[in-house]
Amino acid sequence: MDDFVYAKTDPAELDRYREEVETWMNENMPRRDPDNPWHPTQDDDLRSTRNRELQRRLYDGGYAAVCYPKEYGGQSLTAAHQKIIDDVSMDFDMPVLFSVPTLSICGPVILEFGTEEQKQRYIPAWIRGDELWVQFISEPSGGSDMAGALTRADRDGDEFIINGSKIWSTFAQRSDYALMLARTNWEVPKHRGLTMFIVPIHHPGIEIHPIQMVDRTEEFCQEFFNDVIIPAENVVGAVNDGWTVASRLLFHERAAVGNASPYTQGRHRNRTADGVEDLAAIARVHGGADMGRHRQRLGYIETLSRVEELLSDRVVKGIEGGFLPAPAGSLVRLFHGLSRTERQTVAMEMQGDSALVWDQGESTGAFGLEYVQRQQACIGGGTTEMARNIISERILGMPREPAADRDLPFNQVPRSG
Amino acid sequence: MAPVRFDLSDDQEFFRETARRFIEAEVPISVVREWHELPDGCPESWWQAAAELGWTSLMVPESLGGGSISGRPIVDLTIVADEMGRGVTPGPFMPTNVVADTLARSGSPDQQALLEGVLAGEVVLAWAFCEPGGDWTASHVTAAAVPSNGGYALTGTKVAVEAGAQAQHLLVTARTADGVAQFLVPSDAPGVTVNPQESLDLGRRFAEVRLVGVAVGPEALVGAPGAAAEADVARQSLIMQLLQCADNAGSAAKVLEFTIEYAFDRYSFGRPLASYQALKHRFADMKLWSEASQASVDGAANALAEGQDEARMVSVAKSYVGDHSVELMHDCVQMHGGIGVTYEHDLHLYLRRATVNRGLFGTPGDHRVTLSKMMGY
Numbered sequence: 001m002d003d004f005v006y007a008k009t010d011p012a013e014l015d016r017y018r019e020e021v022e023t024w025m026n027e028n029m030p031r032r033d034p035d036n037p038w039h040p041t042q043d044d045d046l047r048s049t050r051n052r053e054l055q056r057r058l059y060d061g062g063y064a065a066v067c068y069p070k071e072y073g074g075q076s077l078t079a080a081h082q083k084i085i086d087d088v089s090m091d092f093d094m095p096v097l098f099s100v101p102t103l104s105i106c107g108p109v110i111l112e113f114g115t116e117e118q119k120q121r122y123i124p125a126w127i128r129g130d131e132l133w134v135q136f137i138s139e140p141s142g143g144s145d146m147a148g149a150l151t152r153a154d155r156d157g158d159e160f161i162i163n164g165s166k167i168w169s170t171f172a173q174r175s176d177y178a179l180m181l182a183r184t185n186w187e188v189p190k191h192r193g194l195t196m197f198i199v200p201i202h203h204p205g206i207e208i209h210p211i212q213m214v215d216r217t218e219e220f221c222q223e224f225f226n227d228v229i230i231p232a233e234n235v236v237g238a239v240n241d242g243w244t245v246a247s248r249l250l251f252h253e254r255a256a257v258g259n260a261s262p263y264t265q266g267r268h269r270n271r272t273a274d275g276v277e278d279l280a281a282i283a284r285v286h287g288g289a290d291m292g293r294h295r296q297r298l299g300y301i302e303t304l305s306r307v308e309e310l311l312s313d314r315v316v317k318g319i320e321g322g323f324l325p326a327p328a329g330s331l332v333r334l335f336h337g338l339s340r341t342e343r344q345t346v347a348m349e350m351q352g353d354s355a356l357v358w359d360q361g362e363s364t365g366a367f368g369l370e371y372v373q374r375q376q377a378c379i380g381g382g383t384t385e386m387a388r389n390i391i392s393e394r395i396l397g398m399p400r401e402p403a404a405d406r407d408l409p410f411n412q413v414p415r416s417g
Numbered sequence: 418m419a420p421v422r423f424d425l426s427d428d429q430e431f432f433r434e435t436a437r438r439f440i441e442a443e444v445p446i447s448v449v450r451e452w453h454e455l456p457d458g459c460p461e462s463w464w465q466a467a468a469e470l471g472w473t474s475l476m477v478p479e480s481l482g483g484g485s486i487s488g489r490p491i492v493d494l495t496i497v498a499d500e501m502g503r504g505v506t507p508g509p510f511m512p513t514n515v516v517a518d519t520l521a522r523s524g525s526p527d528q529q530a531l532l533e534g535v536l537a538g539e540v541v542l543a544w545a546f547c548e549p550g551g552d553w554t555a556s557h558v559t560a561a562a563v564p565s566n567g568g569y570a571l572t573g574t575k576v577a578v579e580a581g582a583q584a585q586h587l588l589v590t591a592r593t594a595d596g597v598a599q600f601l602v603p604s605d606a607p608g609v610t611v612n613p614q615e616s617l618d619l620g621r622r623f624a625e626v627r628l629v630g631v632a633v634g635p636e637a638l639v640g641a642p643g644a645a646a647e648a649d650v651a652r653q654s655l656i657m658q659l660l661q662c663a664d665n666a667g668s669a670a671k672v673l674e675f676t677i678e679y680a681f682d683r684y685s686f687g688r689p690l691a692s693y694q695a696l697k698h699r700f701a702d703m704k705l706w707s708e709a710s711q712a713s714v715d716g717a718a719n720a721l722a723e724g725q726d727e728a729r730m731v732s733v734a735k736s737y738v739g740d741h742s743v744e745l746m747h748d749c750v751q752m753h754g755g756i757g758v759t760y761e762h763d764l765h766l767y768l769r770r771a772t773v774n775r776g777l778f779g780t781p782g783d784h785r786v787t788l789s790k791m792m793g794y
Contacts, residue, residue, distance in 0.1 A: 280792040299785025302792060303736040306729075310712035317423040331705050391704055392697035396677060399692040 009080045017081055021088045024061050029054070029092040044218075047097065048132070048174035054095035055129030058265065065103050065127045067262045068111075073124035079262035079316075086267055094266030095129065097171065102126050102133040104256035104263040106179050109196075109249050113237040118198065122177070136166035136180035136199060136223060137246070141416065143168065143379075144386050146181070146250070147190045147243055148405070148415070151225065153182035153197065155232075155239075160184075160197065162205075162228040168380075172221040173208050175201055179249065185240050186411040193410055194242035196249075198234040205229070214373045250382070254329040254390075257336065257381035259312045260319070279343070282350045282367075297346045304339035311335055327394040334387040340377035344370045422715050425496070432471070432486045433496045439470055440504040446763050449505055453619040457583050458507040461538075468538025472497050472510060476518035481532050483521070489722040491656065495663040495714060502667030505766045507620035509541045509580035511660045515653045516542035516588045519599070523640030523649055528601050531586060543584035543604075544653060545575035545626045553778045555590070555597050555650045560628065562591040562598055568634040569593070571600060571608075574627050577777060581624030582613045588639065589628065590650055597650060598642035606631055618773040619766065654778060655731045659717050661774035662734040665742035666710040668767045673700075673707050676749040696752065703748055706741035713737045729791050732784040739781035743771050 058064035059073070066081050068074025075081075103126060110118055125131040141150050151164025162182060169178065178199045185193030201208070205228035210218035237245040255261040279301055283294060312332050318324030348355045348371035355368035378384040392398045405413040425433065443463060444452070452459050468474070475490045475497075477483025486493045494514060501510060517535050520528050520542075534540030551557040560573020571591055581587065587609070589600045604611055608631035614623045640646050677700060680691040690696055713734040720730035746768045750757035757764050775781065 280789075283789075284793075295789040296782050296785040298792065299732075299736060299788035302788045303733050303785065306716065306733045307709050307713050307737045310716040311709045314423065314708065314712040314715065321423050323423050328708075331708055334701065334705050335709060385698070388698040388701035389694075391701035392691075396691075396697075396700055396704060398680070398697050398700065399689070401694060 009078050014080055014084060018084045018088065021063065021085055024063065025088050025092050028057055028061055029089070029094070032091055032093055044171070044174050048171075050093075051095040051097035052129040052132070054093060055098050055127075058095065059128050064129075065098075065107070065263065065265065068103075068107070068123065068127060072111075072119055073127035082262050082265070085265065089266040092266075096266050097132065098126065098129070099264035099266065100256050101135050101170070101179075101253070102131075103265065104261040105135065105249060105252045106133040107263055108252045109179060109236065109245060112248060113196070113245050115233075117233070118236070122198070131177060132171070132175040134169040134172045134175045134178045134201070135249070136169055136172075136178040137249070138166065138168045140165055140167050140222070144383055146246060147194065148413070149181050149183055149194060150415075151180070151182045152186075153184050153195060153230070155184065158232045160195075160230045160232060160235075162197075162199070162225040162230060165222060165224050167211075167220075167222040169221050169223065170219055172201060172223060173210060177201060178223075179236065181242055181246050183410065184242075187409050188240075189407055190405055190410045190413065191243040193240055194246065195239050196236040196242040196245040197230055198236060199228070199230060203228060215369045251326060251329070253381055254327075254333055254387075257333050259336075260316050260329050260332060279347055279350060282347065294346070294350050298350070301339075301343050301346050304335075304342060308332075308335055308339050325395060327390050330382075330387040330390040330395075333382060334384050334391065337378035337384040337387070341374045344374040344377075347371070422711065426487055428486050429493065429496060432493065433500060435470060436472075436497055436500040437503070439467070440500055440506050444504060444506050446505070446766070449507065449620060449766065452507050456613070456622075458509075458620060458622040464508055464541070465538035467508060467510075468536060473513055473517065473538060474536045476514050477521045477532050477536060481521055481529055482536050483517075483532070491659070491722045492718045494656070495659065495718045498660040498663035499667035499714075502664035502669075502770075503671040505620055505668060505763075505770055507622075509543070509583055509622075511657060511664075512543045512579045512584070513541055514660075515656050516544050516586075518656065519588065519639060519649050519653055520601070523599075523645065524601070525636060525639075527636060528639060531601075534585075540586065541580050541584045543578050543580045543587050543624075543626075544657075545578045545581065545587045545589045545628075546650070546653075547577050547777075548574060549576055551576075552783070553654065555647050558590050558592050558597060560589065560591040562593045562600065564594075565632065568632060568637065569600065571602065571628045571631040571633060574625065576625050577614070578611075578624050578626050580622055581626050582611045583622055587626060588653075589626075590646075593642045596643035597646045599639040599646050599649060600633055600637040601639050602628075602631060602633055602637060606633070608632070616773060618770045620770060621773075651728070655721060655727055658731050658735050658778045659714070659721060661778065662710070662717060662731075662738040663714045665738050665771045665774050666707070666714045668771055669710055669738075669742035669745045670707050672746050672749050672764065672767050673703050676703075676752050680752060690752070699748060699752070703745045706745050710738040710742055729788065732779075732787050732791070735779060735784040736781045736788065739775040739784070743768070743775050746771055 055064060062075060063085055066075040066077040067079060070076045107126065110122060137146060139149055139151060142148055151166060153160040153162050166180065178201055180197045180199045181194055182197060183193050184195040205226045207224040209222045211220045211222055212218055213220065252261065256264060279298055283298060315324060315328050315332050319326055319328055348367045351364055351367040354364040358364045389401065393400050474483035475485045475493045513535060517532060520532060531540055535542060547553055548557060548559060560571065562569040562571050571589060573591060584604055587602050587604050589602050591598055591600060602609065608629045610627040612625045614625055616623045640649055680696065681689050683690045717730045717734035720727040750764055753764065756762050
């Protein structure tokens with residue numbers, strides 16, 4: 001399977017569905033306050049509880065993860081139905097924490113590779129809002145070279161013993177399970193000795209350390225595994241075939257980051273520097289003749305924002321119709337990284353000096369801070385350099401980068417001191 | 418190779434394929450170069466053959482002898498523009514269709530009678546709009562239409578009038594006491610002087626049109642002066658801009674294709690250029706610009722076809738495609754090295770045309786200012 005399944009849908013049926021969703025949202029979901037949107041990064045407990053509650057509400061209404069099969073708690077509906085929910089839900093609080101990675105990345109991996117027991121056990125728990133998942137994929141030794149994982153899983157009868165460390169898991173301290181890639185065979189080349197596991201996060205031997213980011217938030221974590229015992233039934237796919245699973249995980253990650261996944265619910269809107277409307281608002285506040293010099297840049301941000309949506313539609317349609325290969329999601333990923341960093345730059349400049357030095361109690365410094373951290377948009381979810389590799393190699397068919405470790409047993413591969 | 422857009426009907430796909438085969442057979446790049454020497458840019462007989470394929474009938478309703486492929490004529494028109502961009506194909510395609518659309522919508526029955534000749538490729542139409550130093554908006558128009566002998570006397574200077582010297586009829590945008598008005602004027606009317614201009618684009622033809630007390634009757638008016646004429650001018654301008662963007666998206670895609678081929682064929686230090694990561698990443702960016710340009714064109718075409726937010730979406734396309742198509746071509750010149758800056762290589766033919774499309778009817782910078790104003794600031 002290289003692709004999502006997109007069913008053709010009757011337009012009249014979709015119109016009817018839209019009405020139904022609008023009515024239900026109005027009656028059941030809390031409305032977003034545009035002036036004071038619920039933005040809970042300051043309180044992780046609240047964020048976790050709130051997202052679980054909202055997910056439960058969606059589930060009770062029959063609007064949670066609607067593209068998932070009915071037998072696991074979804075509605076067996078199409079991407080077009082989910083898009084209607086996304087459109088309508090822009091004005092409402094949504095459990096966006098469940099979208100990535102739980103429903104859009106871990107979810108399709110379990111659907112594709114999980115055993116029937118795993119599907120029955122885990123999928124309904126996400127859709128009901130009971131369990132949040134994260135990814136234990138990246139390691140401190142390197143983010144882009146995912147197959148170079150050093151975390152080891154040694155078999156001991158019906159169990160595996162895990163040792164090592166993972167990093168950049170989002171919100172792990174408030175989550176329940178993780179998909180983890182670990183090395184089970186060191187005698188073979190790197191892609192052939194990996195295995196994917198389901199790991200309970202709050203489990204003996206696992207230490208979680210939040211990482212303080214530039215803005216001092218602690219959304220990302222590093223985990224340390226010290227003789228962690230995991231039952232063999234937690235293997236996803238086959239032992240030593242973890243790379244097959246991980247490749248699909250990456251595919252779904254690109255789709256999720258590129259807005260092309262049918263499994264995300266609602267849209268994540270970062271109010272401080274994301275919305276173009278917000279830039280116009282800054283322009284009005286700091287307006288006057290002096291803002292004339294920002295007009296072109298403001299218009300360019302509007303351009304990028306609109307084109308990003310159009311490109312995303314084109315790529316989804318292209319993949320759906322077989323006109324573009326599945327890796328075309330990387331086009332959207334690359335565009336997003338570039339447009340977002342540009343937007344944050346313009347937002348900071350338009351905010352003027354108050355993004356740099358501000359009165360006590362004011363929040364204008366957020367624009368400066370977002371700017372300082374802007375490369376996050378080109379790093380997280382796969383760097384823009386990896387996206388460019390994928391576009392040139394897998395869309396344009398150019399020769400792959402030479403890899404010094406390709407056919408070498410992993411224990412002979414040179415690595416950083 | 419991926420098609421222009423992913424939602425074409427079978428009929429549209431057939432229309433596109435026919436246009437491409439016609440261009441490849443009749444106007445390969447060697448012929449394009451020969452036609453550069455023709456004063457009119459292309460043989461009349463060829464334009465008539467193009468008209469037979471429907472290139473001038475899309476914006477004319479069936480009741481007047483025309484007809485679109487899909488019922489969304491604007492979209493059909495971008496299919497031809499895209500293919501002409503790919504072929505750097507000459508011909509008065511843009512002005513003829515834009516003026517034909519206005520005659521079909523706002524013209525009198527007498528004016529619409531001209532469309533028969535347009536459909537046959539025998540009549541070429543031009544739009545005399547921009548004035549020296551003008552900014553491509555209706556408000557810059559100073560050409561005067563003064564009431565005289567029950568009609569009007571037209572006086573003013575128009576520049577960059579595409580196909581001005583080839584057209585039998587000019588649609589002249591002028592100012593009356595009641596606001597902007599448009600007149601259909603025979604290009605050989607007394608008082609009209611048409612001076613061919615030089616252009617960066619070697620394929621298409623542009624002219625300066627001088628009007629000195631050109632006497633026209635009231636029947637020369639196209640639609641009513643004021644709001645109605647301004648709406649026509651706005652639509653003409655949007656369609657022109659959309660076609661420029663479609664043309665540039667097509668030519669950028671074509672340039673990228675042959676530059677990628679070159680990168681596979683050209684060896685340096687014992688390996689193809691396409692194997693160098695420094696270059697692969699630039700090709701990845703160019704592929705992104707090309708796909709995003711096409712997406713912008715589709716978005717603008719859909720907006721115009723549906724009459725929804727069309728001014729914004731066309732400015733978005735001009736802002737994005739204008740810059741990125743031309744930057745892509747400059748980068749492709751860079752990928753070719755020295756051969757890319759020679760007259761012999763075809764690259765400059767595309768770059769010349771794309772640069773003209775980028776600038777006429779507003780540069781990307783102009784359109785960004787327009788967008789910022791639409792955002793209420």
